[in-house]
Amino acid sequence: MSGGNFFAQYTVEYEAGETIYKEREDGNCMFVIKSGTVELVKGDATHSEILGEMSKGDFFGELSILEHSPRMETARATEPTSVVIIHRGTFVKMLKANMEIAIRMLQKLSTKLRQSEEKVDDLFKRVSRMENEALMTQPNIKVPKEKRIAGKLVSLSSNRVFILNSDRNLVGRYDPVTGIKPEVDLTYEDDNRSVSRRHAVIFRRNNQFFVQEEIGVLNGTYVNGTKATNGGEHPVNDQDMVNFGMLAFKFYLVDEDSLPAQGS
Known part of the structure; x- marks a missing residue:
């Protein structure tokens, strides 16, 4: 049949x-x-x-x-x-x-989870704005603006800059099957295809950046020459060297307000 x-x-x-x-x-x-x-x-x-x-x-x-x-x-x-x-x-x-079915399903579930987290984050920001606006209406109360730290990756081979101004930034290559386009899209940076389509995630928590390698990555992820273990959270600090497969980058911490638009 x-x-x-x-x-x-x-x-x-x-x-x-x-x-x-x-x-x-x-x-x-x-x-x-x-x-x-x-x-x-x-x-x-x-x-x-x-x-x-x-x-x-x-x-x-x-x-x-x-x-x-x-x-x-x-x-x-x-x-x-x-x-x-x-x-x-x-x-x-x-x-x-067919193990490929399981991998594709995990990718879809990951996307759904990320979208749910983004909705929760957006709701939290809206609630915070409402609370700040309520405080500002009270006399003699000043609400200090929280300084947000962002990041950027600079390719050592092409000098291309990748902006990291989201709390979660997927690193990889465009997947035409699932339609997933990473925030850090290395499709045109990676001629040798040493980077997986879903290679790693660089995420921000409490103004600190971490890198976490995705499941099933063949070529590793390295921070200052030290391999990131699969599923582990590895801190990334200002001017650290980060490698995805054969691609090398330098990571910088910057004030979010000073970041240029990506690709500029």
Whole structure:
């Protein structure tokens, strides 16, 4: 039986506006979109929020088979949509047969987690602004502006500057399969392809920068000649040397307000 015929028996069609599953329902399967679009919505009829929109090649509902948990949101087709239903047993067999599926799924889950963290960070900033505005309305109270430290990587071979003004900066090469473009995109810097598509993350916490190597990296990540262990957090300080694969960079700490736009 061909792969196409095999998945045909698990394919279900939905009309525009039709609900695939509802929030808090029990679930024992996940879905992969063959065609059409699906929106994920959280909340009820009185107050709801669209979490995101999925399209061809995206998957959703995976937590129900990874954690046996109820549905975290409502999934609804926004146009005529075709999805493949994958039950837990089938999913486990797929992972055992092809490790690439597991890697791609981890990449997608990482992207979803990053997007959720960005939403939480944005909410925290909005709350902080509201609190500061409330304090400023009170007489004789001055709120000092917190000085934000940012960073930049300077390529030793091309002198190209990569700005690090986010709390999380993915380092790697553009992935045309998943559509993930790293914040530090070394696609045109890395002629030898010594850098993985998801090579490392440089993140900022309490005005301190750290580098963390991603899972499955073939060529290492080094800070001042010392190899970064997989999954470990390694501090990066002003004027440290950082290597990703065969590419060498110098790291600088700068005042965030003084940074030029990336690419300038």
